[in-house]
Amino acid sequence: MDERFKHYPLQAAESDFYAGNEGEKVLSAAVIGCGRVFPTHADALVKSSYAKLKAVVDIDETRAGEMAEKYNCEQYTDYRDVLTRKDIDVVHICTPHHLHFRMAVDVMNSGKHVLLEKPLAINVDDAQKIIETAKTTGKSLGVCFQNRYNPTSIWIKQFLDSGRAGRIIGCRAFLTWYRDEEYYKSEQWRGTWSMEGGGVLINQALHSIDLIQWFIGEADWLKASIDTRLLKGVIEVEDTAEITIGFKNGAKCLFYASLCYTMNSPLFLELHCENAVITLNDGIYVTYSDGKEEFIQNPDKVSGSVAYWGLSHEKLIEDYYGCLITGKSFLIDGEQAIKSLKIVKAAYESSRTGETIGL
Ligand SMILES: NC(=O)c1ccc[n+]([C@@H]2O[C@H](COP(=O)([O-])OP(=O)(O)OC[C@H]3O[C@@H](n4cnc5c(N)ncnc54)[C@H](O)[C@@H]3O)[C@@H](O)[C@H]2O)c1
Incomplete structure (x- = not known):
């Protein structure tokens, strides 16, 4: 590898x-x-x-x-x-x-x-x-x-931790996928507040929100709006959402997610850092402040219907068992997992009240 x-x-x-x-x-x-x-x-x-x-x-x-x-x-x-x-x-x-x-x-x-x-x-x-x-x-x-185990996520995390990019100033991310009536009708829990707990944010976009806060750090506040654009009457929950997130380190993120697109595209995520702009769009483009450019191909590029979920379940599961056997702590525990859930729940509250929510 x-x-x-x-x-x-x-x-x-x-x-x-x-x-x-x-x-x-x-x-x-x-x-x-x-x-x-x-x-x-x-x-x-x-x-x-x-x-x-x-x-x-x-x-x-x-x-x-x-x-x-x-x-x-x-x-x-x-x-x-x-x-x-x-x-x-x-x-x-x-x-x-x-x-x-x-x-x-x-x-x-x-x-x-x-x-x-x-x-x-x-x-x-x-x-x-x-x-x-x-x-x-x-x-x-x-x-x-x-998705934290995707090679591209690992590359970005390592690059940020190395300090070469400098401080993260801003981020913009778009998750645009496709879900139709048939998907929601296939299981009665889908599209309901009581059983799914929300729509695109708590289900499909949760991975992207997890990655964003993993890369940037603790979220501080957010303001959001959610809407049901194409699936009104089919689902109770949102099929489209946008959030502005402020982080404790001063970084700001603009996030958009929708299930109203025509296909399941890879996550687009851009990190504006002091010394570089890092753009994930399947592969990774890095533009350094001195004008140099770098492209890192995604080695996981594959065809297949669920490729857009991220292909790293196998790695995560192997790591989980490896930790149990060797007595190490598994990285993505409850404390890690609750962070993205708090962001999503605050986004729902913000959309309902029209207020900025502190986290
Ligand atoms: N990590 C990812 O990328 C990813 C991808 C897809 C789904 N998921 C998650 O996986 C979970 C399941 O999603 P899914 O799409 O497979 O749902 P699904 O509806 O296709 O499957 C759920 C299964 O659970 C069964 N079930 C329901 N109640 C049960 C009970 N009381 N006891 C035993 N079985 C019961 C259902 O009969 C069904 O077969 C969700 O949390 C979803 O968000 C994660």
């Missing part, structure tokens, strides 16, 4: 751990929720030499049965039955957003580690309770912000 993209921020990779597990230690996994994101988790577990998929759970018995057969494991329709199994170490939660809180708390209270799909929860109070449960039980809580 290109040295510039190597490992960082993989916690477990500082050693030769990734050179190959000799099979001394393998952890057993169960996955709750056999929907759209499920194959990404299941395939990563199949490839992993540190984990083995033992059981799948879905309230839809047919779905659970099909996936159990495909991945040669056991099936359940009630997740609590998996929690009583002594041989399961880690439970992945891939269910609708409103179920994350109850399931994550139950999993950790049963003595198992949890790898939770984003968002942490549909509100900040529940998210805080999940974090509290991780502390009291001493169990590991990992959250799937896999």
Whole structure:
């Protein structure tokens, strides 16, 4: 692998751990929720030499049965039955957003580690309770912000941390994807405040907001507006949003997200820094203040229907298990995951009240 993209921020990779597990230690996994994101988790577990998929759970018995057969494991329709199994170490939660809180708390209270799909929860109070449960039980809580493992994200983070770019002054970012009526009608939780917890911001754009605050630092205040432009009558929540965010270090970010585009484009993100302008648009363009230019090709460029999600679930999952086995802390824990959720929830409040919200 290109040295510039190597490992960082993989916690477990500082050693030769990734050179190959000799099979001394393998952890057993169960996955709750056999929907759209499920194959990404299941395939990563199949490839992993540190984990083995033992059981799948879905309230839809047919779905659970099909996936159990495909991945040669056991099936359940009630997740609590998996929690009583002594041989399961880690439970992945891939269910609708409103179920994350109850399931994550139950999993950790049963003595198992949890790898939770984003968002942490549909509100900040529940998210805080999940974090509290991780502390009291001493169990590991990992959250799937896999885009932090994209080679381009790693390159930018390393470049910023190296100090070469200087202070970050500003940022602008656009996430323009396509979701139609069929997508929202396919599952009843989608497009609802009570079950999805919001629209484009809490679901699709959460990854971009996570990256922005990871690159820039703590957000301080924001003002936002949300709207339902094309899917009114189909969804209760927003399909389009814009946020102006101020950061504690003085940087300012303009963010726009919409599901009303005609295709799923890569995230456009520009960082205006003291000594350089860094532009992510699939690949990375850097323009230095002395006029020099650099282009870093995205090595992950692939075709495939979910490429725009980011292709790094496998890396995140491998790192998560690596951390459990080597006893290291997994980087994207509850404290990290709540940051983007707080921004999104403040954006909803700002749009509702018309006020600037402090964070
Ligand atoms: N990280 C990413 O890039 C990414 C991508 C897609 C989805 N996700 C996240 O993954 C989660 C699931 O999304 P999805 O698109 O796969 O949803 P989905 O609706 O396609 O699948 C959810 C599955 O959970 C099952 N389910 C519902 N209630 C259940 C219960 N009580 N017990 C067991 N199973 C239950 C449903 O039957 C369904 O099969 C969400 O949090 C979503 O935001 C993340």
